[in-house]
Amino acid sequence: MKIAVVSARLHEAGTVGGAETLLYAFALDAVRLGHEVDLLCTCATDHRTWENSQPPGVFARDGMTVRRFPVDSRDIGRFARLQIDLSRGWRLSRDEQEEWLRQGVNSTPLVEWLRSGKGGYDRVITGPYLFGLVAEVCRAVPDKVLLAPCFHDEVFARVEALHDAFRGIRGFLFNTDPERELAHRLMPGLSPKVEAVVAMGIEPFEVSKTAFARRTGITAPYVIYSGRREEGKGTPILIDFLNAYRRRTGRDVHLVLTGSGDVALPPSLAPAVHDLGFVSEEEKREAMAGAVAFVHPSVNESLSIVVLESWLARTPVLVHAKGVVLKWQCESSCGGLWFKSYPEFEEELTTLLDDPGTAAKLAEQGRRYVLRRYAPDAVRERFRAALEA
Secondary structure, X not given: OEEEEEEOOOOXXXXXXXXXXXXXXXXXXXXXXXXXEEEEEEOEOOOOOOOEOOOOEEEXXXXXXXXXXXXXXXXXXHHHHHHHHHHOOOOOOHHHHHHHHHOOOOOHHHHHHHHHOOOOOOEEEEOOOOOHXXXXXXXXXXXXXXXXXXXXXXXXXXXXXXXXXXXXXXXXXXXXXXXXXXXXXXXXOOXXXXXXXXXXXXXXOOOOOOHHHHHHOOOOOEXXXXXXXXXXXXXXXXXXHHHHXXXXXXXXXXXXXXXXXXXXXXXXXXXXXXXXXXXXXXXXXXXXXXXXXXXXOOOOOOOOHHHHHHHHOOOOEEEEOOOHHHHHHHHXXXXXXXXXXXXXXXXXXXXXXXXXXXXXXXXXXXXXXXXXXXXXXXHHHHHHHHHHX
């Protein structure tokens, strides 16, 4: 088949995002399955400004053709006001919903390329659900679209204009069972031709638990977080809880961060935080392997790739209990613990510090789970079946 994968940003160095990673993995798997693949993306790299920082054009990469299209001009002020209204739980009129989508991330040239039929695509894979661009792709070629929505249980997922755009598409590629269940709660009566839980394959790896300490000189016990640092990812909770833990217990537990975003640190915690910024995959995995735990306090995830990577690095995880998918990952694997409040966080982190046998058992159970459920061949087979259904 001829397949188009539409991603708002190209997955490349300096572009951090689970959705971009997932979509690029779909594109690579389609190439490995023998299909002809075009990856359609915008000229933007920054997920905050969405400025056209790269030139439009066509080039080859990893066995596929990449086509870049410019982002439409937008009224950022108007978009922000509508976004705030939605965040407050206010109900927008249908016209306001459409304007919110229009003033978000869009690329008219990209959508027109799809609508023209010049690409000759049999399937069009896109996501996540939040972007106006994704809604327009679904409207342009609904009979060809397989949407990887990356749904979160949040106010934005309840916008009726998005539901209308998604109801007529060919099908969905979900990351987890809880995400599929959420989709049916959000859109009662949903009955697509294709409804598959596919997720993303993770190549197994081996990594030394002592390499990070040798390379960096960080010998204190530490927890790690990787990804975007922002309120939606729960990083302020992690900062507050770890600072309280150090004050209450007197234990010198540090925090290692990789990824992007500003972090406001209290003076008492700042000396114990090591912000590495962007690092190589090998460096990230070494940091994961040496940690007491990977802590993921987000409540808005459709699948956590970094949690899966932590288990492969033989490190247990601590997640927020209100993160339905993260808790489901821990329950399904028996590879981690979850906390609803600071007292639970304190008790669980202390357990992982003082009981290495329990920590190692959780980590090993998580690793076996990833090797079984997210083996690249198993995921590729689920993906193949969804494409051909």
